[in-house]
Amino acid sequence: SHVLHAYFLVPFIIHSLVFMTLVSSRPLSNTPNEITENNLCTDTICMKTASSDYGKLVQDLPFGVLRPSSVYDIVHLVRSSYNSSSPFTIAARGNGHSVRGQAMAKNGVVIEMSSLKDIGIRVSGNSSLGFYADVGGEQLWIDVLRATLLHGLAPVSWTDYLYLTVGGTLSNAGISGQSSFHGPQISNVLEMDVITGKGESITCSNNTNSDLFYAVLGGLGQFGIITRARIVLAEAPTRVKWFQIIYDDFAQFTKDQEYLVSIDYGFDYVEGSLIMENTPASNFFTPDDESMINSLVSKKGILYSLEAVKYYNDDIINTIDEEIQVIFKALHFKSGFIFNKDVTFFDFLNRVRAEELLLQSLALWDVPHPWLNLFIPRSRIADFNQGVFVNIIQKQSLSSGPFLVYPINRKRWDDRMSVVIPEDDDMFYTAAILNAAGPAVDPAVIEEQNKKILEYCNKSGIKIKQYFPHYTRKVGWMKHFGNKWSAFKERKEQFDPKMILSPGQRIFNSD
């Protein structure tokens, strides 16, 4: 086995030596100009992709685009900038599903992470110590799901939509209806390989280089580029029982949501959303259900749908229906206003894809998205409902959303991570105000409404925190981070002292 070991090691050592020579023999005082000659793409397609994102609100043209074929290409690029007398900015671009140019680098270099394929997705572990997957930062969650399901396993924490990259969601938090039970995606990472703003490739975890580990989780791309993440896996169920329960009373709706996220043997996923007169028909409901819901909406103006899911295995004898009936006994919904579906685990997790394809076919997907995502202290959620959902969103009725609202337990959010959540209380709410502009609605009108919502919260003393935060002034960022600002700044000085990484977040380059 020693011989075998050496056999594998030799090419690796040669590769490393060649690489080290390459890095040290190339001129290090590069401007993007010098790098272009080697490997930057500046053709129309590269530039167009790198200067656009899902939001369609910002367009920052980079100097060029790097399509790395290995992690070493990224190391070389970052070192070139770091060692230069005039460093240039660099942004990793995952799948560009940010909405305000966060993955762009004006006059700098955008790294198209999707071209990186050297780590892929590798499943390891065993049932006594636990399973995990080592995945490249560029991997889409849909691919992580597909690959892990082949082993009967899956990550435990998700986003609603899976065509997002691991590096991109770990730079924010990665939340969905599973977050109350397992924490956000950033709480389910065991280890990462990160290329810092100094061009060092560092392995970090809870006990090795933990400062970098916690800085990067929710770190908005400010401290390093994630090239590998080790994601916690668990046995995957085969199917799910999926419910929508309609309420006309917000207090009852939130009471039931809070109950469901606070019990251990209840559902595996809990979310919620608004239904208003302009909410489009959902294929969750039959036409009969839909007309019943519509007649209640026209009486009440606004309804709240609690969405809950219970996982199960259909290949063993189970008591799933009895278990669900027990949970329902504690809830307070109107009789007849509960609707259900039974689908595969995969189809449930990939549910937004069907909506995407539908919207694409109607040319309604590639439109501007002035989204506003907020975390709200639990103690003020009723005020938020009245002041924002009822008095602003329902009244103005600009677009059909969707508008999501659900509580998240705080206990699985580690305060050492860079992400910011409301300070008080053991639970907070997330409100996703996901407006789309289009021929009928100008994005500027939606932006105006977003401003009104933020002003309302400010005036009423509702201490919200933005998720996917966006500020144009440093004072906004300082307020956002609150007592975490000085640590955030210190970590920046430590890991990216020349402020090279993710300039599109506009944190350290705003005034």
Ligand code: FAD
């Ligand atoms: P990008 O937009 O490409 O990048 C985001 C930021 O991360 C940038 O600053 C970029 O420089 C940085 N970055 C990218 N890759 C890396 C890396 N490897 N290392 C370090 N930094 C990196 N979010 C949720 O939490 N829950 C949801 O349910 C959810 N649903 C969504 C549904 C839709 C339809 C869309 C468009 C977005 C949704 N999001 C959701 C938001 C999503 O998590 C963010 O857009 C996130 O940025 C991931 O997108 P991305 O991989 O395309 O990253």
